[in-house]
Amino acid sequence: MSTANVVTIRHLSKIYRQGEINVTALNDISLDIRSGEFLALMGPSGSGKSTLLHIVAGIDRPTSGECQVQGVDVTQLNESELADWRNQNIGFVFQTFNLIPVLTAFENVELPLLLTRLRSGERRRLVNTALELVGLEDRARHLPRQLSGGQEQRVAIARALVTDPSLVVADEPTGNLDSNSAHDVLTILQVLRRSAGKTVIMVTHDPKAAAFGSRSIHLEKGELVNGEAGAGLDRSQPAMTP
Amino acid sequence: MTIGTFILKNALRNKRRAGLTILSVAVSCALLVTLLTLERELTIPPESEAASLRVIVRNKVSLAQPLPAKQLATLDRIPGIVAVTPFTFFGGNFRDETVTSFAQFAVDPARFQGLMVEGRIAEGSYENFIKDRNSCLVGADTMKRYGLKLGDRMRFTGTFFPVNLDLKIAAVFAGTVDDRGVFFHHKLLDELLGDPGTVGTWYLRVASAEVANDVIARVNKAFENTAAEVRAETERAFQMSFISMLGNVKLLIGSISSVVVFTLLLVTVSTMSMAIRERFQELAILKTLGYRRRELFSFILAESFGLAVVGATIGIGGAWAFWTFTDLQKLTNGFLVYFEVTPRIIASGSVVAALLAIIAAIAPSIAVARMSVVQGLKTLD
Numbered sequence: 362m363s364t365a366n367v368v369t370i371r372h373l374s375k376i377y378r379q380g381e382i383n384v385t386a387l388n389d390i391s392l393d394i395r396s397g398e399f400l401a402l403m404g405p406s407g408s409g410k411s412t413l414l415h416i417v418a419g420i421d422r423p424t425s426g427e428c429q430v431q432g433v434d435v436t437q438l439n440e441s442e443l444a445d446w447r448n449q450n451i452g453f454v455f456q457t458f459n460l461i462p463v464l465t466a467f468e469n470v471e472l473p474l475l476l477t478r479l480r481s482g483e484r485r486r487l488v489n490t491a492l493e494l495v496g497l498e499d500r501a502r503h504l505p506r507q508l509s510g511g512q513e514q515r516v517a518i519a520r521a522l523v524t525d526p527s528l529v530v531a532d533e534p535t536g537n538l539d540s541n542s543a544h545d546v547l548t549i550l551q552v553l554r555r556s557a558g559k560t561v562i563m564v565t566h567d568p569k570a571a572a573f574g575s576r577s578i579h580l581e582k583g584e585l586v587n588g589e590a591g592a593g594l595d596r597s598q599p600a601m602t603p
Numbered sequence: 604m605t606i607g608t609f610i611l612k613n614a615l616r617n618k619r620r621a622g623l624t625i626l627s628v629a630v631s632c633a634l635l636v637t638l639l640t641l642e643r644e645l646t647i648p649p650e651s652e653a654a655s656l657r658v659i660v661r662n663k664v665s666l667a668q669p670l671p672a673k674q675l676a677t678l679d680r681i682p683g684i685v686a687v688t689p690f691t692f693f694g695g696n697f698r699d700e701t702v703t704s705f706a707q708f709a710v711d712p713a714r715f716q717g718l719m720v721e722g723r724i725a726e727g728s729y730e731n732f733i734k735d736r737n738s739c740l741v742g743a744d745t746m747k748r749y750g751l752k753l754g755d756r757m758r759f760t761g762t763f764f765p766v767n768l769d770l771k772i773a774a775v776f777a778g779t780v781d782d783r784g785v786f787f788h789h790k791l792l793d794e795l796l797g798d799p800g801t802v803g804t805w806y807l808r809v810a811s812a813e814v815a816n817d818v819i820a821r822v823n824k825a826f827e828n829t830a831a832e833v834r835a836e837t838e839r840a841f842q843m844s845f846i847s848m849l850g851n852v853k854l855l856i857g858s859i860s861s862v863v864v865f866t867l868l869l870v871t872v873s874t875m876s877m878a879i880r881e882r883f884q885e886l887a888i889l890k891t892l893g894y895r896r897r898e899l900f901s902f903i904l905a906e907s908f909g910l911a912v913v914g915a916t917i918g919i920g921g922a923w924a925f926w927t928f929t930d931l932q933k934l935t936n937g938f939l940v941y942f943e944v945t946p947r948i949i950a951s952g953s954v955v956a957a958l959l960a961i962i963a964a965i966a967p968s969i970a971v972a973r974m975s976v977v978q979g980l981k982t983l984d
Contacts, residue, residue, distance in 0.1 A: 420891055420976035441895050448893020455980070459888045463612040468604045473892045475606055520892075 366429075367528060367560045368394035368417055373426030375412050375583075386412040387423070388583040396527075399554040399561040401571035404580035410564045411532055413580065417562060418451050418530045419443045431527060448476050452521030452559075454550075456533035458513040460505040466492065466516045467501040473524045491519035495549055511542025518549055522559075529553060531563040535570050547573040606902075614906045617878070621910060624874040628914025628956065631867035633922040635860055636952045640926065640944050642856040653721040654780070655812050659690070659841040660805035660822055663832040666844075669801035670831050677825050683818040684807050686717025689789045691803030695759030695768060697749075705745050705783040707759060707768070709792040710806070712740070718808050719776065727753045727774035736791050738773035742782035746775050757785065766795040780941070805833075864955055871963035875907050879967035886971050887979020900968040907964040908957070915956030919949055 375387040386409045394400055394417075402410040415421035416428055419435045420443075428435050431450060438446055460469045470491050474484045492498045495515035505513050514534060521529055531550060535543035551573050553559040563574060571577045579586040615621055660678070662668035669691075678687045693707040712733045725743050732740045739757060751757070751772060759768040770787050789802065809818045815837065822835040836844075879886070886899055923944040931942050 415977050418891075420980075444890065444893050444895040447891065453891050455888075459884065459980075461885055461888070463616045464604070464609070468609075471604050472609075472889070475604070475609070476893050476898075481605075 365395050366393045367396045367398075367431055368392070368562075369427075369429040370413075370417070371427040373413070373416065373423050373428055375409070375416065375421070376424045385583050387416075390426070390580075390583075390585060392578070392585065394560060394562065396560055397554060397558050398576055399551060399574040400563065401574035401577035402562060402564045402580065403566060403568075403571050403577050404586075405566060407582075408580040409583040410566075410580050412583075414530050414532055414562060414564050418453065418528075419447050448473055448524060450526050450528060452518075452524065452526040452529040454514070454517050454521050454529065454531035454534045456536040458505070458510070458517045458537070460513055460516055460520075462505050465502050465504055466497060466508065466512075466519075469505070469516055470519045470523050472520060477524070487523050488519075491523040492516075494522065495519045509542070510538050511545055514538060514542065514546050515549065518546065522553070527560060529559050529561045531561065533564055533566075535565065535567065543570065610902055610905045610909065613878075613882070613902070614909050620874065620878070624870065624910050625914040625917065627870045628867060628911055628959075629918035629921065631863050631870070632915045632918030632952050632956055633925075634918075635863050635867075635955060636919050636922040636944055636948055637926070638856050638860045638863065639948045639951060640922075640942055642853060642860075643945070643948065644942055645852050645856075653808075654838045656720075656808050656810075656815065657718060657838040658807050658809060658815065658819060658822070658835050659838060660807065660833050660835045661803075661841075663834045666804070668831075669799070669803060670805065670833065672800045672802050674802075674805065674826065674831070674833070678805060678807065678822065681818065681821050681825060683810050683814040683821070685810050686714060687805055687807035688714035688718060689802035689804075690806035691789060691792060692763070693759065693761065693768065693787075693792065694763040695761050697757065697759055703759075705742065705785060707739075707785040707787065709789040709803075710786050711789050712786070715786060715806075718806060719779070720808070722776045722779040722782075725775045725777040727772070729774050732773040732786075735771065735773055736788045737769070737771055739770035739785050739787040740774045740776055741772050741786075742779075742784050743775050743777035744782040745785065746772075764792070764796060766792075768795075864959070867955075868959050868962060871907065871911060871959050872966060874910070875903070875963040875967050878906070879903060879971065883971075883974065883979050887974065887976050890974075890976045890979065896972045899971050900964070903968050903971065904961065904964040908960040911956045911960035911963070915953055919944075919952045919956075922952075923949065 370390055370392040373387055373390040373392075374385070377384040377386055390413065402414060404410045412421060416423050416435070417430060419430070419438070423436055426436075433446065435443065435446065460466075461472070464472070467488055470488045471484055474487060477484075479487070489498060489501070492501055495518050497512060497515050497519065500508060500512060500516075505516070508516065514537075518529075518534075521531075529550070534546055534550070538546060547570055550561050550563065554561050554575070561574075563570070565571050660670070662670050672689065675687065675689070678684060688711045689709065691709040693709055695703065695707055697703045697705075712729075716729060716733075726746075729740070732738050741751065741757070745751070753772055753775070755772050757768075757770045757772060759770070761767055768787065768791070770785070776782065793799070807818075807822075809815045819835040819837070823833060826833045889899060926942045926944050
């Protein structure tokens with residue numbers, strides 16, 4: 362295994378039991394994701410891309426196989442250890458933003474920091490920095506319902522970044538956004554990778570969104586279609602910039 | 604933001620539901636406290652220090668059977684007794700009332716003075732009461748309730764005895780645990796009844812609490828194998844025998860209290876379950892962000908506890924204020940004089956509310972603990 366790999370997946374399988382039927386979501390996946398990559402996981406609905414993302418992010422467990430993230434085999438961690446690990450290492454961005462509606466943008470971003478021992482002043486500084494990074498410092502006191510979809514997603518990105526995780530996972534982050542907002546969000550993710558050296562894994566079935574990544578892989582019926590498609594590709598500019 | 608702020612914002616996100624839940628907890632707690640207080644008042648009558656020194660002597664056959672008046676001479680000779688008086692329940696109706704809530708007793712005024720150690724004469728003079736055979740001694744609460752003043756006449760229609768009374772108020776007493784009674788001359792009753800030579804009961808005071816049991820034993824023994832055997836008992840035991848006539852009050856009130864608590868439990872559990880179910884996805888997000896099961900359980904418990912505590916504070920506090928500052932005699936037509944919401948009852952109500960909060964938090968917490976993050980997010984491909 363290369364030390365430059367942030368994620369190393371070997372023979373990973375996930376089988377769901379639905380009544381009497383076994384549904385194979387992932388079938389013997391092996392994959393390496395290098396540090397600083399912006400990987401687009403593509404595939405049609407039901408292809409297993411979100412399942413793969415969830416296992417890498419430690420919110421789901423595989424049926425078999427190995428999944429090492431920054432040298433830690435996440436399949437071996439218990440529930441509590443996984444929670445701590447996620448808080449320190451993973452930043453999540455979801456398709457539906459998933460902000461807490463009764464909290465302001467500032468408070469939503471602050472949520473992961475409440476689990477740390479940071480003092481309130483330090484938390485405030487980090488939250489403000491994260492909000493500045495996504496260009497929403499002037500919307501800090503707004504509730505999610507007072508923000509546009511794009512702004513909500515940027516708040517979600519700020520929440521994902523506030524703990525300074527090395528890995529950011531995004532599950533269809535532009536799925537609910539118009540093209541302009543989608544562009545803004547993808548640009549932010551790209552900047553994160555380029556300027557802050559974050560590794561980004563993004564699930565999408567939109568080729569335009571995938572074009573912002575440095576590499577894309579395709580899944581179909583739980584398997585990598587053409588191996589690691591585009592492995593080693595590191596475009597400095599998105600292939601399709603609006 | 605602090606964790607406390609986060610919990611508070613969650614608890615108040617649906618203000619109408621939170622308000623209604625708090626209100627239902629408050630009403631239930633107020634009802635529970637009221638029932639517990641009622642049970643206490645009915646089964647544990649108020650007791651003064653002097654009451655422990657007083658003994659009632661009644662006919663062993665039944666309270667309704669009179670005792671011979673000549674027993675007084677024997678009682679006077681029993682060591683340990685410092686005062687004794689005939690004490691006959693008249694049970695008349697005042698004015699036009701069909702049910703009069705204060706009792707009237709025929710006593711020997713000179714001897715009765717030795718038994719009313721904790722009371723004081725608030726108006727008039729006890730001497731006047733002793734001197735005038737047609738006069739009476741009236742409790743301050745009754746004077747106030749009927750707007751009576753010294754010198755007024757009180758007319759009673761007999762229900763137990765076939766005679767009526769027309770009494771002049773000579774003195775008013777206050778400071779006892781029950782300032783409602785009316786006392787009049789036994790000689791007047793004897794005269795009206797044609798001197799039957801009987802009394803209802805004997806009321807006596809013993810020298811000290813230590814000798815009370817000995818005195819009771821001596822009194823019982825003194826009339827053994829006579830035509831009128833007696834049963835002597837402390838004032839408290841005597842009161843309790845009256846309470847037993849009300850039936851199993853404790854069971855009845857206990858049953859109602861259980862229904863109240865059970866209803867309260869259903870309301871709280873239902874509210875918490877609804878509140879958590881509609882936030883399942885958010886709780887999954889929190890798990891994703893690194894919040895562990897125990898932290899989510901703490902949030903749910905704190906929210907449940909907060910609603911219960913606010914409701915209980917309003918309900919129990921309200922019940923306490925209501926029963927403390929309300930004119931109970933007026934409200935209950937004289938049935939209740941005291942209705943003390945004791946610290947013990949307040950504590951019981953609070954413990955019930957706290958337990959309900961914990962129980963209400965258990966089911967949603969288990970559901971959240973069992974929920975996988977993916978299931979909560981519902982983002983499976």
